[in-house]
Amino acid sequence: GMGTVTTKPIAIGYAGDNTGATYDLARFGVNPGIEFRLYGDMSINFEPGALSYTWTQVEGPADLTLTPDGTGTVRTKAVTPGIYKFQLIVKDNSAGAIGVASEPAFVTVQVHGKVVLLDSTGAERGRYQHLQAAIDAARAGDTVQLPAGYYLRGDSGDKTSTGYIRGKSNLTITGAGADAGGTVFAFRCDDGLYIENARDITVRNMAFADADDCGYDAIQIEDSTGIVIDNIAMSSRSLNPWSGYAVYAEFSDTVIKNSRFEYMNRPIELSNCGRHTVANNRFTAVYGTSVYADELECGYDSLTIENNVIDGRLTGNDTAIHIYNPYAYNPFVIRNNIIRNHYHTGIYVDSADEGFVTVEGNVISGNRNWLWHDGYGIEGNYSSLEIRKNIVWGMNPGAVYLNGGNYNYAVIENNVLAYSGYGYGVENSLYDCLNSSCTPAAVARNNVVYGHSNGPWYRVDVRDGNILAEPGFVDGDGADFNTVAGSPVTDLLQLPGMRPGAPRNVQAESLVGAVRVTFERVGNAASYKVYWGTSADSYPQSRDIGRERVVTIDGLARTPYYFAVAAVNDAGESDKSEALIVTPDGGRQSEPAVFAVTPPVLYAGDVTWMTITGSDFAAGVAVYVGDYGMTVTSVTEGEIVVVPPDGLPVGIYPLRVINPDLGKAWVPEAIVVSKHDGVRPEEGGCATSATPTDAAFMLLAPAVWLLLRRRYMHLQ
Secondary structure (H helix, E strand, O other): OOOOEEOOOEEEEEOOOOOOOEEEHHHHOEOOOOOEEEEOOOOEEOOOOOEEEEEEEEEOOOOOOOEEOOOOEEEEOOOOOEEEEEEEEEEEOOOOOOOOEOOOEEEEEEEOOOEEEEOOOOOEEEEEOOHHHHHHHOOOOOEEEOOOEEEEOOHHHOOOOOEEEEOOEEEEEEOOOOOOOOEEEEEOOOOOEEEEOOEEEEEEEEEEEEOOOOOOOOEEEEOOEOEEEEEEEEEOOOOOOOOOOOEEEEOOOEEEEOOEEEOOOOOEEEEOOOEEEEEOOEEEEEOOOOEEEEOOOOOOOEEEEEOOEEEEOOOOOOOOEEEEOOEEOOOEEEEOOEEEOOOOOOEEEEOOOEEOEEEEOOEEEOOOOHHHOOEOOEEEEOOEEEEEOOEEEOOEOOOEEEEOOOOOEEEEEOOEEEEEOOOOOEEEOOOOOOOOOOOOOEEEEOOEEEEEOOOOEEOOEEOOOOEOOOOOOOOOOHHHHOOOOOOHHHHHOOOOOOOOOOOOOOEEEEEOOEEEEEOOOOOOOOEEEEEEEOEOOEOOEEEEEEOOOEEEEEOOOOOOEEEEEEEEEOOEEOOOOOOEEEOOOOOOOOOOEEEEEEOOEEEOOOOOOEEEEEEOOOOOOEEEEOOEEOEEEEEOOOEEEEEOOOOOOOEEEEEEEEOOOOOEEEEEEEEEEEOOOOOOHHHHOOOOOOOOOHHHHOOOOHHHHHHHHHHHHHHO
């Protein structure tokens, strides 16, 4: 009979190392030289019978060889970047059938470019098939650029995406983004990026995925300083207690910021000494502890956890922030975080009896279904705490719980502590009995405390200024406390001395001669202030913009500017937001051009002024002869005057001109450095100026003379 056939082709990349690990090419693309498969065996014949499969490449920058590899499957690989489109047609070849064919079906695969290595000026130093090769070749100040795509560590057995960064300094590893269409770094039964004995390393703009769910870390950092993790995304399919970390650091100094962590057990662990900042991150559906700091007790340690949004899953052991045994004489600060939907404790500080841990400006919320909670908003165990300006709502059994011995102490002031199932607003389990009067070790003043079944206090030294009734501006609705910064509660609630937090999500848009700045509202801000300048270290210009959150700064030159925003209220001005860099003129990159170089001949040992004429030069331009930097003495849009470096070897050199916005011009064979041979034009009468003549050219070897004369005539 006549068979009815449908087809569903898919493209799958695979590791090639017999592990069977695969990934979806339609979503991520593939890197050059990595073999992938096209599958047609999901096609359906609605009547019994055999099917035949025909794969054809219909588009692409190169013709690929499609090798059969099982029923309905072919394998291939491409080394030329571009978009490749493949067609599958399936036929019914069963006995009695008349060769009924499916409609053509198509699948598209993007082959990404190679890994690019840039020097400190932004000039390209090389392209590499493998990430590790680029890392190995990198020098201080370089940037390794990973194009968009899926990097599966150990692809094809050739360590394509292995990322060992050992002993390097001042290096940036950057992807094409942490969202769909960006860079995805997958790791399989080993750590993703491993940073060891390194200094000033930045990893940014990429996503990480645990391809085989073996419980290893996306980024592991050991014995390193100045490590910055910026704008990464990590999501794990495993929610069991043995899953790995997104970032694990020990004996190191780190900054982890602007990143997303989803469906994980423990996203961040900071262990065994170090200075760390965790800021402006988003944690979603975390099973265990989002940020765990363990044994930071070497004497120089510090820890700041601020401006994060941490959402739990209301199940499991999901404490949001856990600090264990810190040496807190240096700053240990947990501030301005939003912590929601945690089954266990929001902030837990354990054995912090050396120095104080500051817990300030956090919003910690649950809901009124007490069965969903079994933890406190803030808990201190044998710890000294300063608990100020927090909102704790709907945690069970209580808002603040202190458990400790003789060294336990807490100052609790200017907080709102509302509603708990069967506990207290503040409960102190033990007195501080080092003194004869045995007064409670928790001092409470100027707090708003209400809605606790056992009462506001237990074993607390209650001072003046506390309010023990529900104030009119808080309506007890959990939605008020269960939203991000800028909620109705943070709009209305003005606790004494509470400065606003730094504005979030600051964006800067490039316009012609101007920059437009936008940002999110800060709940308790009365006004805002925009800062800008041409250096990240200082902002010589500022503008008060009232309560507006969109402002255009005009009258700007075409040069990079740094922008930051602060929020202001009666208590003071917030910290500045993270600096943004943007160049006006709609982001158009300059296009410098070189018309002539005078003189094009230098004599070894001489210091000579050179003039480069052309167009679209900008203040701050950098000029290089080969890899040697020249000293720029003056620059206009059409002319640059430079002094070459001393000691240039004899040879023929290209000329590079790079504007501050990285617009560049490159002229091959532009400058010749010659030896004197005892005669110079100004001495021997062969020429009366620095302009080369035939006599001057004749001082060179014949081959060089011909090449230089062609170059000089071209420039003229």
